[in-house]
Amino acid sequence: MLGVIADDFTGASDIASFLVENGLRTVQMNGVPHSALEEEVDAIVISLKSRSNPVAEAIQQSLDALHWLQKNGATQFYFKYCSTFDSTEKGNIGPVTDALLEALGEDFTIITPALPVNGRTIFNGYLFVGQVLLNESGMQNHPITPMKDANLLRLMDCQAKGKTGLVPYAEVIKGAENVKQCFAQLKQQGYRYAVVDAVDNSQLDVLAQAVADMKLVTGGSGLAAYMAKHQAQGKTHQAFVPPKGKTVILSGSCSVMTNKQVADYQQKAATKWLDVEQALTRDDFVEELFSWVVKHLADQYAPLVYATVPPEQLKQIQQKFGAEIASQAIERTFAQLAGRLRDYGVTNFITAGGETSSIVVQQLGFKGFRIGKQIAPGVPWLATLDAPVYLALKSGNFGREAFFSQAQEMMQ
Ligand SMILES: Nc1ncnc2c1ncn2[C@@H]1O[C@H](COP(=O)(O)OP(=O)(O)O)[C@@H](O)[C@H]1O
Ligand SMILES: O=C(O)[C@@H](O)C(=O)COP(=O)(O)O
Numbered sequence: 001m002l003g004v005i006a007d008d009f010t011g012a013s014d015i016a017s018f019l020v021e022n023g024l025r026t027v028q029m030n031g032v033p034h035s036a037l038e039e040e041v042d043a044i045v046i047s048l049k050s051r052s053n054p055v056a057e058a059i060q061q062s063l064d065a066l067h068w069l070q071k072n073g074a075t076q077f078y079f080k081y082c083s084t085f086d087s088t089e090k091g092n093i094g095p096v097t098d099a100l101l102e103a104l105g106e107d108f109t110i111i112t113p114a115l116p117v118n119g120r121t122i123f124n125g126y127l128f129v130g131q132v133l134l135n136e137s138g139m140q141n142h143p144i145t146p147m148k149d150a151n152l153l154r155l156m157d158c159q160a161k162g163k164t165g166l167v168p169y170a171e172v173i174k175g176a177e178n179v180k181q182c183f184a185q186l187k188q189q190g191y192r193y194a195v196v197d198a199v200d201n202s203q204l205d206v207l208a209q210a211v212a213d214m215k216l217v218t219g220g221s222g223l224a225a226y227m228a229k230h231q232a233q234g235k236t237h238q239a240f241v242p243p244k245g246k247t248v249i250l251s252g253s254c255s256v257m258t259n260k261q262v263a264d265y266q267q268k269a270a271t272k273w274l275d276v277e278q279a280l281t282r283d284d285f286v287e288e289l290f291s292w293v294v295k296h297l298a299d300q301y302a303p304l305v306y307a308t309v310p311p312e313q314l315k316q317i318q319q320k321f322g323a324e325i326a327s328q329a330i331e332r333t334f335a336q337l338a339g340r341l342r343d344y345g346v347t348n349f350i351t352a353g354g355e356t357s358s359i360v361v362q363q364l365g366f367k368g369f370r371i372g373k374q375i376a377p378g379v380p381w382l383a384t385l386d387a388p389v390y391l392a393l394k395s396g397n398f399g400r401e402a403f404f405s406q407a408q409e410m411m412q
Helices: 009-021 055-071 093-104 152-159 176-188 201-210 221-232 256-266 276-281 285-295 311-321 323-344 354-364 403-409
Strands: 002-006 026-030 043-047 076-080 109-112 120-123 126-129 163-167 191-196 216-219 247-251 271-273 304-306 348-352 368-376 379-384 390-394
Touching: 002 009, 002 055, 002 221, 009 026, 009 043, 009 076, 009 221, 009 354, 009 368, 009 379, 009 390, 043 055, 055 076, 055 093, 076 093, 076 221, 093 109, 093 152, 093 216, 109 201, 152 163, 152 191, 163 176, 176 191, 176 201, 201 221, 216 221, 247 256, 247 323, 247 354, 256 271, 256 304, 256 403, 271 285, 276 311, 276 323, 285 304, 285 323, 311 323, 323 348, 323 354, 348 354, 348 403, 354 390, 368 390, 368 403
Parallel strands: 002 043, 002 076, 026 043, 076 216, 109 191, 109 216, 163 191, 247 304, 247 348, 271 304, 348 390
Antiparallel strands: 026 368, 120 126, 368 379, 379 390
């Protein structure tokens, strides 16, 4: 059984959706569960909010997740992080990978954020988004993890204990046996991690075969899709769509794509900006947002509350209030608002942004999720295991311009 440790909630539903689409019976859990899993499944995904926590906390959460997965029957482990890496030279991917390797008694793994279906590819160890390098893609302006370097070897060398090598494209296309030999050579030369090039899905297919016996694999959801395909051997599962119900959209991502999605939705529905200053200074601000949402719940399209701003405005806000204070105030406001709306009877939540989605789901407190139909690659509908509540957790960069209306048009 495959045990996945995902460093945020959008990332968790992303990988879970690809596992299901490729035939594995999968559940997604909200944090490390307190009891054993009763269902019989092929894969378990644990959603953590560990991407930008202090490193010791991220390690502890990840090890707790590993131990729970081991107790619940997982035999191979996947550390899922963002396809845009979202981890600067001080980030958690290296230290968490080291801790997981150590706990499993292993000394080698791979680094593969590639997700070609969403334009994330790796060539000569550099991560591209579409046709540009990661650090030219808009990710250099990310509010929490500004990516100023696209070289995955350099990023890992700054973060992790060991040395990082490369399996270049020319070697990957020679096939799985050759890739395994490259791993063996790198290991012999004292490397602990291998960045593996992948410019399209066929390299991920090769790589999935090369890592079939690797105890710990790390990467984005692209490789996991092919690992699932090989494990499931042609099985398929029916994915659900959510029923129509009271719906709200909460957007806390400032990515290029989310900015476009908010602009698109402003032409279609009632939208309200979450002003950081008011979030910081007014005790009744959540109540005001709540009343505004309630007023629009019967509209044709659901109301959207958004903190999303373009890079220039983000810079000004961060200079005025401090980046951490601003982001915490926004996350707190979204979490409280989501809680109020759930108590009021809202059943369908669409959230944009990894940190934003994570805090909202943690606040709502459901045990876990079944995985439904994808709205866009990597963004499925989720049904909670505990109540008739449905969520779509959209990674900042995923989906097309009309994502928010498309998600609602799928409801039956
Ligand atoms: N207007 C804003 N000013 C300052 N910080 C913001 C603003 N809007 C969003 N943020 C913060 O930026 C972060 C975005 O991260 P996240 O939700 O993970 O989005 P993404 O998926 O694009 O990475 C959140 O912590 C959020 O609170
Ligand atoms: O791999 C991805 O790109 C996503 O699954 C992901 O990790 C989402 O993170 P955010 O962009 O912070 O939503």
